[in-house]
Amino acid sequence: MATIYAVGVGPGDPELLTRKAERILRQADVILAPISRPGEASVALDTVRKFLDERRQEIILHQFPMTSDRTRLIPAWQEAAALIAARVAAGQDVAFITIGDPLLYSTFIYLLRIFRETCPQIAIEIIPGISSINTAAAAAGVTLAEAEERIAIIPATAGMDKVVEALVTYDTVVLLKVKPLFGELLEVLGRMGRGQSSVFVERVGSPRQKVLTGLAEMAGHNPDYLSLMIVKQPGSCL
Amino acid sequence: MATIYAVGVGPGDPELLTRKAERILRQADVILAPISRPGEASVALDTVRKFLDERRQEIILHQFPMTSDRTRLIPAWQEAAALIAARVAAGQDVAFITIGDPLLYSTFIYLLRIFRETCPQIAIEIIPGISSINTAAAAAGVTLAEAEERIAIIPATAGMDKVVEALVTYDTVVLLKVKPLFGELLEVLGRMGRGQSSVFVERVGSPRQKVLTGLAEMAGHNPDYLSLMIVKQPGSCL
Numbered sequence: 211m212a213t214i215y216a217v218g219v220g221p222g223d224p225e226l227l228t229r230k231a232e233r234i235l236r237q238a239d240v241i242l243a244p245i246s247r248p249g250e251a252s253v254a255l256d257t258v259r260k261f262l263d264e265r266r267q268e269i270i271l272h273q274f275p276m277t278s279d280r281t282r283l284i285p286a287w288q289e290a291a292a293l294i295a296a297r298v299a300a301g302q303d304v305a306f307i308t309i310g311d312p313l314l315y316s317t318f319i320y321l322l323r324i325f326r327e328t329c330p331q332i333a334i335e336i337i338p339g340i341s342s343i344n345t346a347a348a349a350a351g352v353t354l355a356e357a358e359e360r361i362a363i364i365p366a367t368a369g370m371d372k373v374v375e376a377l378v379t380y381d382t383v384v385l386l387k388v389k390p391l392f393g394e395l396l397e398v399l400g401r402m403g404r405g406q407s408s409v410f411v412e413r414v415g416s417p418r419q420k421v422l423t424g425l426a427e428m429a430g431h432n433p434d435y436l437s438l439m440i441v442k443q444p445g446s447c448l
Numbered sequence: 449m450a451t452i453y454a455v456g457v458g459p460g461d462p463e464l465l466t467r468k469a470e471r472i473l474r475q476a477d478v479i480l481a482p483i484s485r486p487g488e489a490s491v492a493l494d495t496v497r498k499f500l501d502e503r504r505q506e507i508i509l510h511q512f513p514m515t516s517d518r519t520r521l522i523p524a525w526q527e528a529a530a531l532i533a534a535r536v537a538a539g540q541d542v543a544f545i546t547i548g549d550p551l552l553y554s555t556f557i558y559l560l561r562i563f564r565e566t567c568p569q570i571a572i573e574i575i576p577g578i579s580s581i582n583t584a585a586a587a588a589g590v591t592l593a594e595a596e597e598r599i600a601i602i603p604a605t606a607g608m609d610k611v612v613e614a615l616v617t618y619d620t621v622v623l624l625k626v627k628p629l630f631g632e633l634l635e636v637l638g639r640m641g642r643g644q645s646s647v648f649v650e651r652v653g654s655p656r657q658k659v660l661t662g663l664a665e666m667a668g669h670n671p672d673y674l675s676l677m678i679v680k681q682p683g684s685c686l
Contacts, residue, residue, distance in 0.1 A: 218582070225468035228458070228578060232467065313585040314592045322591070336586035340466060340576050347551040348574035353560070354552045360610065361601040362618070368596040379613070380600070
């Protein structure tokens with residue numbers, strides 16, 4: 211039976227692909243890669259291109275606009291789901307590729323929901339990928355948690371009150387989507403005594419990777435869209 | 449310069465090793481695998497054995513007792529650090545292998561701290577691994593987070609008050625080390641209306657993998673040591 215594979219390709223370094231992801235990408239009939247603008251490069255596709263055979267495999271770039279406007283998003287998800295379902299019905303295996311992990315803040319989640327509602331009998335296999343969180347910790351040499359420690363993972367855009375609550379309560383706080391609130395975050399982290407226990411990582415696993423340790427190094431930086439911060443309790447070792 | 453590689457080998461399935469981990473394990477001179485009892489098998493070593501060449505590579509099983517008694521743990525860490533440092537000083541590359549990710553609840557964290565204190569000039573490279581959290585979500589088909597959602601990761605042994613606080617506050621709660629408190633956890637989850645929005649996964653990525661969805665399926669189960677739960681808000685789709 212033809213299958214939809216949701217393949218996490220990791221943070222952007224082809225070496226951080228799993229062996230399973232590589233095998234599935236070599237075998238699939240169709241590869242669908244998300245992009246946010248027409249004509250834009252796909253980080254996920256660039257990561258896996260050397261495993262593909264463009265003479266044999268169909269490669270589709272599908273646009274998912276970078277917006278929270280659901281009247282624009284829903285048609286893009288439905289169109290992608292229809293494209294995929296048609297190929298599966300024709301007996302083709304389709305690999306939807308996504309940077310990081312398919313179940314952690316990925317576009318695939320919306321497609322999964324559509325498939326469950328509209329064609330629950332379709333075969334879906336999810337291949338976990340190395341998340342940018344683990345890769346950023348490795349690049350910065352920062353521990354995520356040990357023993358009984360607790361971790362919170364929060365998009366900064368969820369609200370500064372939620373960020374503060376997590377910083378007070380959790381041993382390690384991973385802040386995602388830091389770009390739009392970067393200045394405000396630096397101020398809050400400074401006020402909460404995290405000047406030495408914060409690290410910023412952007413474009414992790416790519417040639418453009420940057421690691422900034424401590425708030426002094428971060429001040430004045432203009433973050434990339436693909437960036438995150440790992441914040442520990444004051445006085446803890448990074 | 450000889451290097452210490454901390455290699456995350458993923459949850460236990462050789463296909464969920466990254467291509468980078470495979471390359472480093474094939475090249476390393478020495479492989480050090482943790483075990484918790486003498487004579488015990490190492491899940492990490494079993495995962496990577498087919499990439500090793502026992503005629504050329506030194507393979508060391510080192511015991512880290514499964515205890516919180518630091519008078520027993522500290523000597524085990526120091527002995528492992530000394531074993532590794534001696535080989536690096538002799539020009540050998542050493543790969544310390546760990547299931548999951550080396551910076552997420554792994555024994556490697558203690559060694560990293562010893563190296564930073566006692567020989568800060570030693571070269572250490574950390575290779576992120578697929579965490580059991582991402583693999584469990586993929587196996588169960590449960591989303592970890594989307595959009596502005598927030599995730600808490602908590603060892604259940606941190607205290608039931610902390611578990612309850614996270615369940616109230618966070619969209620997704622990942623509970624680790626659930627074995628010693630399994631009965632009590634099921635009771636708390638039932639009381640908090642999570643009967644349908646909890647999933648239990650043990651030995652993920654291994655032939656002994658088990659996924660139990662909803663509290664009714666979990667009742668009466670005797671969990672394996674390598675098990676976790678993913679809990680969503682009441683009424684949310686798994």
